[in-house]
Amino acid sequence: AQKVTQAQTEISVVEKEDVTLDCVYETRDTTYYLFWYKQPPSGELVFLIRRNSFDEQNEISGRYSWNFQKSTSSFNFTITASQVVDSAVYFCALIFYGGSQGNLIFGKGTKLSVKP
């Protein structure tokens, strides 16, 4: 079965804390892509990152970093020095080669609240 699990339903931190959002996926395919999207309170979906299954190199973009580990089927997302504007629901998603073209499989999301 192809599945994405975000075990953390809600996380609350104080501004400037670091926070890691977990994502664990299941797929039988060796070729797949993983994504993170942000959904702020306004409701739109904002693309954050795409990573293919052959590239395990970690990525950093400003305060955001992603840790992809095939051995544990995880693609975790860390926000360093969190800010109030980071408050949103974050979704991890998967597309696998053997699946429907374009069928993004989403986790249920993690709601992050950053308090001042």
Place this chain on the structure above:
Amino acid sequence: NAGVMQNPRHLVRRRGQEARLRCSPMKGHSHVYWYRQLPEEGLKFMVYLQKENIIDESGMPKERFSAEFPKEGPSILRIQQVVRGDSAAYFCASSPDRGSYNEQFFGPGTRLTVL
């Protein structure tokens, strides 16, 4: 360079009425995807279309739901005889060409409320 556009942003319907949701993909994008987000849930794939073709509708409910992407004009998701359980946010996404792995650009969504 406008992004994916969806209208209306909010739609209220009474049970039994029809709902029509529109999606205009980004310029140059010929692939459109519809997703549904139920309250407190992640997004669930519904249908994938290219111009004049339905490529995959495996996520569409068998009855009352249909989608099209005509040669000219926006993609339409149509829900006939709406029920309360259809209340959700419906997102459209587009990508530039064939391939599962392209980033999908999402529209702002249409929030459907069925009274």
